[in-house]
Amino acid sequence: EQAGKGEYDHFMLKEIHEQPTSLAQAIEGRIDTRNDRIALSDFEPGTFDDVESVQFVACGTSYHAALYGSLGLNQAGVRSTALLANEYSVSAPPVDDDTLVIAVTQSGETADTLNALRQATAEGARTLTVTNVVGSTAAREADDALFIRAGPEIGVAATKTFSSQAVMLTLLCQRIAADRQGEPPADLESLLPAVESMPSALDEVLDSSDAAAIARQYDDSQSYFFIGRGLGFPVALEGALKFKEITYEHAEGFASGELKHGPLALVTPDTPVFAIFTGQEDEKTLKNAEEAQTRGAPVVAVCPDEHAAVAVADEHLAIPDTNAKLAGLLANVQLQLVSYHAADLLDRPIDKPRNLAKSVTVE
Ligand code: G6P
Numbered sequence: 001e002q003a004g005k006g007e008y009d010h011f012m013l014k015e016i017h018e019q020p021t022s023l024a025q026a027i028e029g030r031i032d033t034r035n036d037r038i039a040l041s042d043f044e045p046g047t048f049d050d051v052e053s054v055q056f057v058a059c060g061t062s063y064h065a066a067l068y069g070s071l072g073l074n075q076a077g078v079r080s081t082a083l084l085a086n087e088y089s090v091s092a093p094p095v096d097d098d099t100l101v102i103a104v105t106q107s108g109e110t111a112d113t114l115n116a117l118r119q120a121t122a123e124g125a126r127t128l129t130v131t132n133v134v135g136s137t138a139a140r141e142a143d144d145a146l147f148i149r150a151g152p153e154i155g156v157a158a159t160k161t162f163s164s165q166a167v168m169l170t171l172l173c174q175r176i177a178a179d180r181q182g183e184p185p186a187d188l189e190s191l192l193p194a195v196e197s198m199p200s201a202l203d204e205v206l207d208s209s210d211a212a213a214i215a216r217q218y219d220d221s222q223s224y225f226f227i228g229r230g231l232g233f234p235v236a237l238e239g240a241l242k243f244k245e246i247t248y249e250h251a252e253g254f255a256s257g258e259l260k261h262g263p264l265a266l267v268t269p270d271t272p273v274f275a276i277f278t279g280q281e282d283e284k285t286l287k288n289a290e291e292a293q294t295r296g297a298p299v300v301a302v303c304p305d306e307h308a309a310v311a312v313a314d315e316h317l318a319i320p321d322t323n324a325k326l327a328g329l330l331a332n333v334q335l336q337l338v339s340y341h342a343a344d345l346l347d348r349p350i351d352k353p354r355n356l357a358k359s360v361t362v363e
Pocket of ligand 1: 061105106107110113356358
């Protein structure tokens, strides 16, 4: 097993560091930044012409990637919603043959997600699976499949598969919006080169991260909060999920604007707040972070060096400046590293957290 980890102490850390490569692998040959600017060449132009609305179904970390995709699709002008697959049987919105149901599942074998996919098929929806495993049940059963090519992931806590899912969903959503609207979304021209630069931006984060020092600084805190707005919201949820999965410490993710509607009651000097800035209404997120700071909570801003939040926050985790559709994914890598180092300081079994399984094949 040690041989498989190479120079790293844990598979999780190895997989975090594989992200520049796995992402480059994911996007290779799929986008065309020239003339007709195609966000995703896996599907023939016009494939999604008839799609009226999209429902994403997924669980766990894949649900956060699905939410990321769904919010991006709404921002591109196509009606969409992200649903927890295990809630789908009791509360699915109605579907018809103009509804595209997208199952997001790293393994392609999660029972809850397969159930939702089968229900959607039975009710007449068109289906598509976004997965890492060619030949998986979800890939075989859906009308179409899109493979994220992240390579095998051994650590139970998903890292590189999340990044690849979120980037492939971002491209897929641009593609759906372009087909639906008969023309590429307005910002596609700037988005595609930014996607191509993601591997080097990820390298930059990994080479210069202060996450280990931040984890040490706050290692005896009571709870850890993560806030974000727009595409920063699913990243806040994912940051908290990763943290609780591997450290066993209490962590919660919130939409920044929700902080004042309840969670603020929990905020004290013992609850560091990680604030994610993606370039989507950042001034409001900064105000929310300051509200936590006023109650004594240390704020860690995850944002570019030149961002206004740096002067306000107690600490800073730097990310390169990029397109607002991708910034959250760079922030997420900083948060993966914070979780990893916090769990390592606590000597947790990082690759195999108690009570959790890599793939849950029972309902
Ligand atoms: C399990 C894993 C999670 C994962 C979830 C969904 O709970 O521990 O890390 O996000 O299943 O898995 P999937 O294979 O469907 O992405």
